[in-house]
Amino acid sequence: MVSKPSVLFVCVHNAGRSQMAQGFLSRLAGDAVEVRSAGTAPADAINPVAVEAMAEVGIDITGYTPKILTADTVETSTVVITMGCGDTCPYYPGVTYRDWTLGDPAGQDLDTVRQIRDQIEQRVRDLLDTLGIRG
Template sequence: MQASVTPSVLFVCVHNAGRSQMAAGFLRALAGDRVQVFSAGSEPADRLNPVAVAAMAEVGIDITANEPRILTTDAVKAADVVITMGCGDTCPIFPGKRYEDWDLTDPAGLPIDEVRPIRDEIRARVEALVTELTS
């Protein structure tokens, strides 16, 4: 009998302050310990987008303890799935990894009414990803 391996997902966005943090928050909440979750960016901001934090709080997910992190080659190597957020950030490419680009509007500078649909689209994509990775 073969031991199961927990899949790992890395969400990447330039500033790692909005979209990638919301995606990571949803994946942690929806998959629990069935998936390892990471997020990073090539030019991390000094803090999370407060509107993204507020939008996630509205759906019961607290991402206030998260911090923007720098994208490293090691993080990409360690991930099974690497998902960019439509922000033009590039990742090192390694054979055998699954890469996706989710074309999502950047919530930076937007009011919460315009961030909610972005959040909801991220949730739908993460729900589909959870189904794929844990079925």
């Protein structure tokens, strides 16, 4: 029996990009993928503009909370998607890493965050194809 893949989204504050990516992957993959997110320096709360942008596409991320990135979380992931955390993300052999260059929604207006959201959705859909999972 093959275990399901585990995807970890990492950004600095775990309050915008990684939370939006977690929301999209959770919605599109259902229980076919274990989905987690974390940050190297987590914020106190989710970016409210990211929450609003995701609500527009029917995904509620209000229950998500920023979490600190731990070595164990990285080591137990199949794929780690980094979004602007640079060299602060730990590296473990056997884990697949991908870096997504995306704008940071912190301090941005809703129109800008919508553009970031839409880029994240497309990348999540591409990731599902790579994992062989229909979204």
